[in-house]
Amino acid sequence: MAERIAIYPGTFDPMTNGHVSIVRRSLDIFDRVIVAVAKYSGKNPLFSLEERVKMIKEVFHADNRIIVESFSGLLVEYVESRKVNTIIRGLRAVSDFEYEFQMALMNRKLNPKIHTVFMMTDYKWLYISSTIIKEVARLNGSIDGLVPDPILRWIRNKLLEI
Numbered sequence: 612m613a614e615r616i617a618i619y620p621g622t623f624d625p626m627t628n629g630h631v632s633i634v635r636r637s638l639d640i641f642d643r644v645i646v647a648v649a650k651y652s653g654k655n656p657l658f659s660l661e662e663r664v665k666m667i668k669e670v671f672h673a674d675n676r677i678i679v680e681s682f683s684g685l686l687v688e689y690v691e692s693r694k695v696n697t698i699i700r701g702l703r704a705v706s707d708f709e710y711e712f713q714m715a716l717m718n719r720k721l722n723p724k725i726h727t728v729f730m731m732t733d734y735k736w737l738y739i740s741s742t743i744i745k746e747v748a749r750l751n752g753s754i755d756g757l758v759p760d761p762i763l764r765w766i767r768n769k770l771l772e773i
Contacts, residue, residue, distance in 0.1 A: 615640070617697040617728065620647040620686050624656040625762045626667050627744055629736030633701040634677060636730060643676050645693060650683035657745055657769060669761040687721045698727045703737050 619634055623646070637644045648663050658666065664681050671677040682689040690698060698718065700711045708729075715727035739757050748754050748766050755763065 614642045615697075616643045616645065616693075616695050617641040617699045618645045618647050618686075618690055618693065618695050619699040619701075620649055620682070620689075622649050622654060622656060622741070623663050623667060624654070624658055624741050625663070625744060625758060625766060626670060627736065627739050627741060627758050627762075628756070629701065629703070629732045629739055631670065631759055632733045632736060633699065633730050634671070637699050638674075638676055640728075641697070643678060644699070645678045645680065645695070646671070647686075647689060648679065648681045649686075650681055658765070662765070662769075666762055666765050670759045685721070687718050687725055690725055691722060696725050698725060700727055700729050701732050702729050703732050703740070 617637060617640070619630075619637060621630065623630060634644055634646060646667055648660060648667065650660050656663070660681050664679055667679045671679060686698065690696070698715075700715070702708055702711060711727075711729065715729075718725055718727060744754050744757060744766075748770060754766065758766065
């Protein structure tokens with residue numbers, strides 16, 4: 612039987628425990644998950660692309676079923692290049708669904724062989740996003756328990772530089 616591989620794309624600036632939950636739960640369905648860190652997001656990232664990849668590799672270093680790499684350009688082109696046909700997208704609320712649904716339909720238009728699987732985040736992570744994490748951290752609020760420990764260290768160190 613062929614190995615089932617899915618790609619979980621995002622900017623992950625930074626990766627939160629909600630993202631980690633999606634990756635780990637995806638492994639209940641897929642044999643491997645490629646965490647694809649997007650170079651371009653239209654946002655102003657706190658971390659460089661290289662830093663984001665390095666951070667996420669630290670988080671998942673003990674699990675060889677998780678591959679972490681970066682990509683640029685169209686997601687469907689990256690997915691095709693990896694010879695994968697499934698994209699995983701996480702949802703927190705109905706407001707996420709509208710945007711994600713539009714993206715899934717566009718990706719399907721660009722390549723009808725690529726499927727998008729939507730996964731709801733665990734209820735305990737519904738209220739967090741990378742944007743909220745960065746804002747709270749910048750204002751010296753506690754983000755303990757909301758991001759993996761390696762990410763917490765990266766955030767603290769980055770904010771000391773600013």
